[in-house]
Amino acid sequence: MPYWRKCKDFAVKIIIWLFSLAALAFLFWILSDLIIKGLPNITFDYITSEYNEYKGINGIAPMIVTTLWIISVTLIISGVTGVFAAVYLAEYSRPGPIVSVIRFALESLTGIPSIIYGLFGYIFFKSILKLGFSILSASLTLAVMVLPFVIRSTENALRSVNRLYRDGSFALGATKLYTVMNITLPCAAPRIITVMLLTVGRIAGETAAVYFTAGTVYRYPEGIMSSGRTLSVHIYMLAKETGNYDETYAAALVLVIFISLIHFIVNTASRVINAERI
Amino acid sequence: MNIKSFKLILCLIIIIIISASTESYNTENNDIKITEAVPTPADTGSVPLVKNSANITIEGSTSAAVLLEVLAEAFMEKNPDIKVEIMANGTNAAIKAVRNSSADLGMVSRYLKTTEKTPGMKEVIIAWDVLAVVINPENNIKNLQKNHISEIYSGRITNWSIIGGFDMPIHVISREEGSGTYQAFKSLIGIEKITPSSQVTDGNGSMIESVAGKINSIGYVSMGFINNRVKVLSIDGIYPTKDNILNNLYTLKRPFSLIYIEDRKKNEVTEFIAFINSEEVRSIISKKYIPTEKTE
Amino acid sequence: MRRGGQDRLLIKTRNRKWEKVIEILFLLSALISVFSLTAITVYLFAKGFPAIWEIGIMNFIFGMEWNPTADNPSYGIFPMIYASAAGTVGAVFLSVPVGLSAAVLLAAVAPPSLANFLRPCVDLMSGIPSVVYGYFGLTVIVPLISEYLGGPGNSLLAVIVLLSVMILPTIIKISENSLRTVPVEIIQGSYALGAAKMETVLKVMIPAAGSGILSSIVLGIGRAIGETMAVILVCGNAAQIPRSVLDMVRPMTANIALEMSYADPFHESVLFGTGVVLFMFIAAVNIVINVLSGNAAKFKDKPPHYLL
Numbered sequence: 063m064p065y066w067r068k069c070k071d072f073a074v075k076i077i078i079w080l081f082s083l084a085a086l087a088f089l090f091w092i093l094s095d096l097i098i099k100g101l102p103n104i105t106f107d108y109i110t111s112e113y114n115e116y117k118g119i120n121g122i123a124p125m126i127v128t129t130l131w132i133i134s135v136t137l138i139i140s141g142v143t144g145v146f147a148a149v150y151l152a153e154y155s156r157p158g159p160i161v162s163v164i165r166f167a168l169e170s171l172t173g174i175p176s177i178i179y180g181l182f183g184y185i186f187f188k189s190i191l192k193l194g195f196s197i198l199s200a201s202l203t204l205a206v207m208v209l210p211f212v213i214r215s216t217e218n219a220l221r222s223v224n225r226l227y228r229d230g231s232f233a234l235g236a237t238k239l240y241t242v243m244n245i246t247l248p249c250a251a252p253r254i255i256t257v258m259l260l261t262v263g264r265i266a267g268e269t270a271a272v273y274f275t276a277g278t279v280y281r282y283p284e285g286i287m288s289s290g291r292t293l294s295v296h297i298y299m300l301a302k303e304t305g306n307y308d309e310t311y312a313a314a315l316v317l318v319i320f321i322s323l324i325h326f327i328v329n330t331a332s333r334v335i336n337a338e339r340i
Numbered sequence: 341m342n343i344k345s346f347k348l349i350l351c352l353i354i355i356i357i358i359s360a361s362t363e364s365y366n367t368e369n370n371d372i373k374i375t376e377a378v379p380t381p382a383d384t385g386s387v388p389l390v391k392n393s394a395n396i397t398i399e400g401s402t403s404a405a406v407l408l409e410v411l412a413e414a415f416m417e418k419n420p421d422i423k424v425e426i427m428a429n430g431t432n433a434a435i436k437a438v439r440n441s442s443a444d445l446g447m448v449s450r451y452l453k454t455t456e457k458t459p460g461m462k463e464v465i466i467a468w469d470v471l472a473v474v475i476n477p478e479n480n481i482k483n484l485q486k487n488h489i490s491e492i493y494s495g496r497i498t499n500w501s502i503i504g505g506f507d508m509p510i511h512v513i514s515r516e517e518g519s520g521t522y523q524a525f526k527s528l529i530g531i532e533k534i535t536p537s538s539q540v541t542d543g544n545g546s547m548i549e550s551v552a553g554k555i556n557s558i559g560y561v562s563m564g565f566i567n568n569r570v571k572v573l574s575i576d577g578i579y580p581t582k583d584n585i586l587n588n589l590y591t592l593k594r595p596f597s598l599i600y601i602e603d604r605k606k607n608e609v610t611e612f613i614a615f616i617n618s619e620e621v622r623s624i625i626s627k628k629y630i631p632t633e634k635t636e
Numbered sequence: 637m638r639r640g641g642q643d644r645l646l647i648k649t650r651n652r653k654w655e656k657v658i659e660i661l662f663l664l665s666a667l668i669s670v671f672s673l674t675a676i677t678v679y680l681f682a683k684g685f686p687a688i689w690e691i692g693i694m695n696f697i698f699g700m701e702w703n704p705t706a707d708n709p710s711y712g713i714f715p716m717i718y719a720s721a722a723g724t725v726g727a728v729f730l731s732v733p734v735g736l737s738a739a740v741l742l743a744a745v746a747p748p749s750l751a752n753f754l755r756p757c758v759d760l761m762s763g764i765p766s767v768v769y770g771y772f773g774l775t776v777i778v779p780l781i782s783e784y785l786g787g788p789g790n791s792l793l794a795v796i797v798l799l800s801v802m803i804l805p806t807i808i809k810i811s812e813n814s815l816r817t818v819p820v821e822i823i824q825g826s827y828a829l830g831a832a833k834m835e836t837v838l839k840v841m842i843p844a845a846g847s848g849i850l851s852s853i854v855l856g857i858g859r860a861i862g863e864t865m866a867v868i869l870v871c872g873n874a875a876q877i878p879r880s881v882l883d884m885v886r887p888m889t890a891n892i893a894l895e896m897s898y899a900d901p902f903h904e905s906v907l908f909g910t911g912v913v914l915f916m917f918i919a920a921v922n923i924v925i926n927v928l929s930g931n932a933a934k935f936k937d938k939p940p941h942y943l944l
Contacts, residue, residue: 067832074834078745081737085808086754088801089761092772114413146665154659155666164666167673173855173922174676174915175862177889181911182676184896185683195427206672213669239655267765269865270893277427280409289427294865297767301774301869302543303406314768321763329756402897432900511788516873516894517705518903533706539788539884540873542894546774553779554788 093318100315103308109316113280113296120306122313124282128197128290131283132276133265135201136208141258143205144212145247151213152220153242171210179207180274188275195277195289203275204268208261215260219253220246252335256328263324266317269294293317396608399427400434400447401520403544403562404596407467407629408447414624415615422608431520438599444609446599449520450527464598466616467629470563470580471525471592474548474570476555481505483574486529486591492558495535500556512538513550513559524594525560560592564628585630596629680915684908687711696909702875702886704895704903711906715875717913719885722792722878723867724860727799732853734800735807739849740837742808743815762805770869773798778870787882790872795885798866803856810855814848815841851928858921861914864889888914 111121147164155161183203193199223246231241247254269292277289278299291299293313300310398408405428412424427443434446435456452463473489475481484492484503491497492510501507514534515522521544526534539557541547544565551559552569559570563580566572572580575592584590598616600609615621622631688696691711699712738758742751773794782789818841826836842849872884873894886894892907892914 067835071832071834074838075745078737078741078834081734082741082754085734085738085761085801085804086757089757092764092769095772095776096768143665143668146662147668150659150662150666154662160663160667163670167670169926170673170919170922171669171676173858173918173925175859175864175889175918177862177864177892178676178680178911178915178918181683181892181908182679185679185908186675190679206676209669209672213666237652237655239658263763267763267767269765269767270889273893274896279425279427289425294765294767297765297771298865298869300545301767301771302541302546303402304545306545307775310771314771318764318768321765322760325756325759325763329759429897433897436900517703518895518900523705533703536701536703536876537874537884539790540875540886540894542868542873546869549774550790554782557788 096311096315096318099307100311100313103312104315108312112282120309122293122296122316124280125291125293125296125313126316128276128283129266129292129294131197131286131290132200132204132272132292133262135197135286136204136265137258137261139201139205140208140212140261144209145216145254147209147213148216148220149242149247152217153238153246168210168213171206172214174207175270176207176268177270177274179203180271182206183271183275194287195275195279196287197276197283197290198286200272200276200290200292201286203271204265207268207271208264211264212257212261215257216250216254219250219257222253223249252331256331256335259324259328259331263321266292266321266324267294268292269298273298293320396422396424396445396606396612397427397443398424398445398447398598399429399437399443400445401431401449401596402428403469403519403521404447404449406564407596407625410624411616411621414621415612418615419611422611424612430518431523432518434599438601441601441604444600444604444606445612448595448597448599450524450594452599458601460602462600462602464613464616465595465632466598467596467625467631468585468593469596469629470585470590471521471528471560471594472563472566472572472580473558473560473575473592474551474566474572475558476551477569477571478555479505479571481573482571483577486576489575490529490531493529493534493538494531495537506556508556511554511557513547513557514538514540515547515560516540516542520594521560521562525592528592528594582630593630677915680908680911683905684910684912687902687905688909688912691906691909696906697913700877702891704906713888713891713910713913715877716886716888716891716910718877719792719795719871720861720887720889720914720917723795723799723871723885723887724857726792726796726881727803727860728853728857730796730800731803731807731856735804735852735856736811736842736849738804738808739811739815740842742812744833744837744841758805758808761801762809765865766802766863767865767869769798769802770866773866773870781882785882787880788872788884790870790884791882792871792878792885793881794870795867795887796881798870799860799863802863802866803859806856806859807852810852811845811849814845814852817848818844847928851925854921854924854928858918858925861917861921862889864893868893 108121109126110123111119112124113120113122151161151164155164180203183199183206187193187199187202188195193202227245227249228241231245236244272292273295276292276295278291278295279289280291280296283290294317297310297313297317300306300313304310398412405426409426412426416422416424431448431450434443434448435452437443438446438461439458448463449469473484479500481500481504488497488503493512493514495512497503497510499507499509512535515525526532539550541550541559544561547559547561548565548567548570551557561570574580575590578584578589580590580592585593598613625631691699696711696713697717698714699710700714701710701712702715703710738754742754742758746754777797778789778791778794780789781787781791781794785793822840822844823836826840831839867887868890871886871890873886873890874884875886875891876884878885888910892910895903896907
């Protein structure tokens with residue numbers, strides 16, 4: 063190979079490495095910044111106490127509780143409908159107008175930004191269904207938002223189940239429903255669980271849609287009808303109302319740790335799942 | 341996609357449009373009903389006072405909410421049976437919410453316009469919030485004339501050197517349209533429109549953050565949020581001290597008041613307002629704001 | 637199987653009914669997405685369009701002045717449309733070279749062990765919530781811009797930098813995926829003809845994965861236009877046409893989130909109207925994606941959007 067071609071090849075390689083390193087460096091810049099400014103302020107008290115200006119306490123426990131509430135309610139709603147829909151698409155549907163409409167809707171929903179979901183939730187769930195600023199409104203809004211992701215990934219999980227298992231089940235005289243419930247779903251379960259975990263990450267990080275539907279009350283929620291402030295909304299409120307560095311960075315770090323933990327679990331789990339398949 | 345699927349979508353859209361229009365029609369109707377059908381005092385009186393389900397919902401100004409949150413905490417400490425819920429969503433929302441009874445009390449952070457008052461609406465001023473004009477501590481200016489402030493905010497003065505400062509462009513910082521602070525400030529300095537090239541911050545905290553971050557900036561915040569990262573200016577030679585404020589010498593101030601409709605007032609609301617007028621609460625208020633002079 | 641024949645038949649018929657019911661339940665669940673999409677579109681338009689109509693479509697979209705609470709209010713959102721567009725275009729320009737490099741690195745250049753370490757990093761990057769990006773931008777990037785480049789710091793540039801970082805994972809993941817689906821035969825053919833590794837990457841793999849890469853960029857555009865929480869904290873929110881990247885801007889999303897909580901009914905509808913315009917942009921992006929993935933289907937490597 064001529065010398066100049068080797069040089070060119072090398073140069074391109076260097077550029078690729080440099081750009082990639084720049085991206086990686088930015089990620090580590092953010093993370094280290096968060097850790098340096100946030101970690102010293104995360105104490106046991108900070109995580110377990112309430113937020114109350116009268117008493118001068120600025121913990122984040124109520125926000126964590128609200129976040130968990132919203133995550134669970136959203137997961138229940140979107141999990142059930144999402145898995146059902148995925149089962150329909152993967153097992154029952156035949157190519158036709160209904161399926162193409164559903165696919166079109168899913169594709170479009172994926173592209174809609176969260177603030178539009180927020181506006182929709184604000185007018186539909188909060189005002190028209192009169193659910194008010196509540197965990198339920200927020201969860202319904204978020205459920206609609208994550209639904210395309212849940213359906214697509216679950217459908218993929220179902221499709222990845224070995225055809226032989228299902229054919230075997232049918233050959234033994236099992237009905238379709240029986241096969242889905244006892245063969246396909248259990249086989250796809252590990253993957254579906256990782257899908258749900260990823261959904262948890264998305265819900266926890268969402269701000270705009272929750273801000274419009276769950277409100278900003280910083281007390282412990284008492285049920286799905288009470289208003290609440292999730293951790294991500296809390297970060298926004300702290301940033302705009304108090305301007306307190308330490309608190310905000312601590313809250314941000316807690317949220318990022320939570321989400322990276324989820325990603326870590328998902329990564330490990332999917333490595334195990336893939337290894338099992340081989 | 342084929343024609344059939346388009347037909348399907350079309351049908352769905354029509355169904356939802358119809359349901360949407362009837363829904364919105366219904367809600368409009370409800371609004372009217374609520375504003376007209378004011379429950380008579382006998383009605384509210386006859387409701388047995390079930391303490392554990394008692395609730396006061398308060399909506400309104402975000403800046404007043406900061407104070408009200410604190411007062412509500414103190415109130416709930418004393419009356420553990422009563423739950424106060426506060427929603428910070430702006431002064432305009434407060435008026436709307438009180439009118440259609442979705443809130444028991446509204447927090448208002450400016451004088452009400454006469455068009456906004458409905459018959460039977462009561463207004464209780466609980467504190468004075470003082471708007472401080474702030475600049476970066478490294479700026480040498482200490483005092484500004486009121487008309488200079490108006491000219492800075494309407495974009496006619498654009499350099500600090502014109503008003504005796506360093507030679508640097510003025511970075512004007514304002515608040516978002518509709519916030520009580522923004523409206524109060526605009527009417528207090530008497531301008532119709534703040535220059536569109538001003539930075540817009542979305543809260544008192546980020547206002548201080550922005551002013552502290554840029555040496556050439558000017559902003560305005562509620563006195564309760566002042567910290568040593570920004571410098572408060574005196575206006576026409578008058579510094580916002582408590583005396584100057586109560587004597588009406590310092591004029592950049594606005595009332596924080598609670599609004600409610602007399603006929604629909606719950607017992608808990610009466611208790612809450614009585615609590616706010618107590619001496620103990622006035623000391624809480626005076627930490628960050630100026631309590632009103634006792635009228636009784 | 638101890639049951640008698642007739643009994644079993646009964647169960648079978650009952651099961652069949654049951655199966656039908658369940659199947660319909662599954663179908664209904666799947667149709668929820670269709671209902672949601674229709675409901676979102678209809679309610680958004682029902683709430684936002686009357687206001688646009690009253691202001692006048694041209695006045696609304698091309699109006700230069702935004703002053704909704706004045707006695708003589710004006711509702712022009714052109715500066716915001718401009719800001720959204722400028723921010724997005726800038727972010728794409730910054731993000732595509734970096735994202736593509738990283739995708740190539742992961743797909744072809746880096747040793748597998750390194751790639752296995754880097755891939756979770758990309759996931760983490762997409763996992764960081766936008767509000768955290770925003771706060772990082774506000775407290776770190778904005779002061780840096782103000783100090784070294786001048787201006788207020790809260791600027792179009794800050795928006796572009798943040799957005800480009802935020803759409804990076806989208807571009808990396810989908811591009812990497814379509815690079816990986818390039819048939820091995822083509823790559824080996826290229827090597828067999830004596831091409832160097834990078835020549836193969838640039839002249840064979842990237843063109844072959846072109847439609848996938850293109851749709852990753854379009855998806856990135858969609859995300860950038862719709863991003864709210866990160867942008868609102870760093871953009872400065874001045875509703876003006878920026879004269880340079882160091883000027884403050886207010887994208888459409890920031891406008892909605894900023895004023896929503898205070899708005900009176902008409903103002904609120906106008907903000908929904910801003911949402912309608914945003915929605916139109918997103919719809920346009922979606923159409924482009926559909927066309928692209930239609931093209932991609934011809935090459936048998938339909939880009940997996942669900943990886944997002």
